[in-house]
Amino acid sequence: MFWWAPFLLFQLQPLVDIPDKNPYSSANDIAQGKRLYMGRCAGCHGPTGDGGKGANLAVPKLPRASEDRALYRIIRFGIPDTEMPGSLMDNHELWQTAAFVRTLGRLESAPVTGNAQAGEKIFKTTGGCLNCHALGSQGGNIGPTLTGIGARRSSAHLKAKILDPASSVPDQFRLVQITTKAGKSLRGIRVNEDTFSIQLRDANGNFQSVWKDEIAKLVSEKKTNMPAYKGRLSDEQINDLVAFLSGQKGDQ
Ligand code: HEC
Numbered sequence: 701m702f703w704w705a706p707f708l709l710f711q712l713q714p715l716v717d718i719p720d721k722n723p724y725s726s727a728n729d730i731a732q733g734k735r736l737y738m739g740r741c742a743g744c745h746g747p748t749g750d751g752g753k754g755a756n757l758a759v760p761k762l763p764r765a766s767e768d769r770a771l772y773r774i775i776r777f778g779i780p781d782t783e784m785p786g787s788l789m790d791n792h793e794l795w796q797t798a799a800f801v802r803t804l805g806r807l808e809s810a811p812v813t814g815n816a817q818a819g820e821k822i823f824k825t826t827g828g829c830l831n832c833h834a835l836g837s838q839g840g841n842i843g844p845t846l847t848g849i850g851a852r853r854s855s856a857h858l859k860a861k862i863l864d865p866a867s868s869v870p871d872q873f874r875l876v877q878i879t880t881k882a883g884k885s886l887r888g889i890r891v892n893e894d895t896f897s898i899q900l901r902d903a904n905g906n907f908q909s910v911w912k913d914e915i916a917k918l919v920s921e922k923k924t925n926m927p928a929y930k931g932r933l934s935d936e937q938i939n940d941l942v943a944f945l946s947g948q949k950g951d952q
């Protein structure tokens with residue numbers, strides 16, 4: 701009888717008694733955590749925590765996991781209704797992974813040298829960034845909103861993105877080229893996709909929907925609509941922009 705009781709206890713125990721502070725954060729735990737992270741998390745969050753599909757983990761303060769206990773719970777249970785999965789690691793491994801995740805946030809402290817005020821001016825005038833990006837209530841929608849970007853992305857990521865946007869393009873902003881069976885061709889950002897159709901947003905910001913069974917050819921480009929600013933803006937101007945964007949932490 702109750703053969704499942706030990707299992708149930710194993711499942712419940714950390715729930716009723718998750719410590720506030722990570723009990724496993726020695727150098728050795730961090731090294732183990734790194735190994736676990738590289739195997740299980742880096743595919744989505746990137747080896748340095750600030751890339752790809754997952755949320756940026758290379759920030760000084762994780763929006764949903766500023767406390768160790770919250771971080772533990774996210775790694776263990778995932779975030780419902782998002783791509784963030786739960787994990788079947790044991791208690792010790794969960795904490796070790798959490799300990800390593802904390803080190804990603806500390807890597808970030810590369811000093812931001814630019815002048816944020818000058819950066820704001822470039823952003824709103826010569827840079828032309830508002831043509832495609834929203835910030836607060838201003839700007840366009842070809843690219844993702846940059847409201848609060850400083851809390852989501854590290855300064856290193858921001859700089860890399862401005863210099864050479866093609867270096868890392870999230871899946872949802874991939875440019876695709878579609879040729880339909882009727883011979884029509886379309887090009888735009890894939891904003892949505894389900895079993896039957898694909899929705900694109902073209903360079904003018906117009907939405908187009910195509911049925912999949914009408915598609916003859918689909919080419920996904922590792923390209924982005926975002927222009928590279930390397931050579932178009934000086935190093936100083938780019939640092940100023942990074943300083944301005946890094947300071948965008950709130951909802952405005
Ligand atoms: C399949 C992709 C995927 C994998 C694998 C994955 N994550 Fe995530 N993770 C995400 C996504 C997507 C989000 C953002 C969810 C959202 O808010 O939409 C996220 C969010 C998070 C957050 C919350 C950050 C915050 O405060 O906003 C943490 C912490 C996290 N992941 C850690 C991990 C760790 C540690 C691992 C490995 C054990 C891992 N993730 C594996 C996709 C993934």
Ligand code: HEC
Pocket residue numbers: 823827828829830831832833842843844849853858861862865866868869870873924925926927929941
């Ligand atoms: C012609 C449209 C366009 C212009 C102009 C443009 N961007 Fe972008 N930007 C995009 C698109 C589309 C993406 C999303 C695809 C990608 O990540 O490459 C993007 C992505 C970004 C990202 C990454 C956001 C994230 O969540 O990681 C940053 C940062 C950014 N742009 C900053 C800027 C800045 C700063 C300027 C002005 C100097 C600028 N962009 C000008 C279209 C544009």
